[in-house]
Amino acid sequence: EAQVTQNPRYLITVTGKKLTVTCSQNMNHEYMSWYRQDPGLGLRQIYYSMNVEVTDKGDVPEGYKVSRKEKRNFPLILESPSPNQTSLYFCASRGGSLNYGYTFGSGTRLTVV
């Protein structure tokens, strides 16, 4: 089944403790992206990648890092999480320019205390 898989689904952590949220897609998509969703703000893009080793900032990249060493994986790294990074996170992927719609994962709910 074609899908975007992100783990974990739920995570509670403490301020300052580094964490990684994994994301993997099995559709051979070139583009991958991370979003965070907060009430009243919709989905805001954190980072995106257009291919292996090619990444760029979205609208809210501060406090996050990403890497794209393989086409299928696009992990999101929080080096020193803070409470304002408590949010619902989505990973997404899509194909090339003739296929504009991102396919989303099921989300990771992160709480930083």
Add this chain to the structure above:
Amino acid sequence: GQQLNQSPQSMFIQEGEDVSMNCTSSSIFNTWLWYKQDPGEGPVLLIALYKAGELTSNGRLTAQFGITRKDSFLNISASIPSDVGIYFCAGYDRGGSGNTGKLIFGQGTTLQVKP
């Protein structure tokens, strides 16, 4: 960066009613997408629009790409309880050629349907 303003923020309607929501931008987009998010899930693409003036249907859903390229509309006819969810408009930043990965979302319209 570019922003999308979506309205209304929420709607509470009776089953069987038609629904309209819209999305506007201060700058031009070349692609408009409409997504639906069910509770506890990620957004799912409903309709994609690629040309100004384009009108596209998907079952009871109809979406239009505004002539000015600064707005888009989504209509749902004869709503049913499973239409409940959050509807998002989205567009690609900086001309939306499709070669950019930067997809911007509106704030969402929360739809509740009373049986």
